[in-house]
């Protein structure tokens with residue numbers, strides 16, 4: 001197995017069979033070796049810098065009904081909210097003062113924010129914060145809409161593919177949503193010129209090692225600038241309420257593998273990873289991750305953006321999370337830096 005890790009490190013790729021074999025054959029000892037190699041690669045390109053992105057969850061209305069997601073439209077228990085433009089700009093201002101140079105506007109697929117409204121909002125943020133990167137994470141849109149947002153000043157787009165395999169995708173989503181459409185959006189975004197982030201959940205119901213192998217092969221082909229992965233965590237008001245969460249152990253292993261496959265990619269230690277284990281994000285960084293994405297949303301709405309149960313940081317002000325993260329990263333020998341944190345994977 002160790003030979004497969006060496007091969008991955010030296011050639012940055014594996015065959016489908018090798019991926020499956022390596023993922024299936026993982027052991028704690030092998031994971032230790034993987035993380036050491038992943039850290040070496042990370043240090044070669046990014047040193048001990050940790051990039052931060054300020055996440056602004058600006059609407060929890062969503063037209064979609066993904067079976068795993070707490071803000072799916074069928075969940076009538078959610079208190080729905082929208083931030084208006086002034087509130088969003090205020091989040092950016094607070095963030096800027098705290099040293100954020102990337103804002104991620106994330107939301108459900110909410111028709112209230114028409115393409116025109118988004119273009120206006122992006123333009124305003126672009127004018128006020130010319131030295132910042134603007135990242136969108138608002139789901140599946142038409143090619144034309146993506147192009148308009150890009151022309152208005154958006155630089156980056158996050159859209160996880162969730163799972164590459166069409167059959168598995170079909171078990172996690174209602175029939176209106178397809179793996180093919182999701183992947184097409186990612187190719188569209190790349191073509192337009194966005195720095196693209198994609199990714200998947202680890203440990204969703206029915207996920208197999210073969211599915212994860214497919215995810216790795218897709219990532220290799222797409223070659224995105226960022227890959228966000230985190231454990232699936234059940235939400236009590238969804239069809240997946242009774243399923244087990246994904247494990248920290250497998251999530252970390254996948255992080256290490258992604259670092260070796262795409263050496264220069266941006267790799268967040270996600271909030272979901274920090275939710276299943278109090279030291280999850282630290283462990284993620286030590287497995288090869290180099291980004292954290294704390295929340296800039298007003299605390300008054302934080303709890304309402306619950307994609308899964310027990311999400312961390314829902315009571316903490318932006319400044320508290322910023323300090324907390326700086327301390328946490330410092331405690332393991334890493335340093336949060338003030339810059340746009342552009343990907344070296346181009």
Ligand code: 5AD
Pocket residue numbers: 068069070159160162200201230231232233234235272307308
């Ligand atoms: N557990 C973990 N991650 C989730 N996401 C959505 N619901 C859950 C859940 N229950 C992830 C999806 C989505 C991202 C914004 O959050 O991967 O793309």
Ligand code: FES
Pocket residue numbers: 294312313316320321322324325
């Ligand atoms: Fe939010 Fe620690 S990062 S409180």
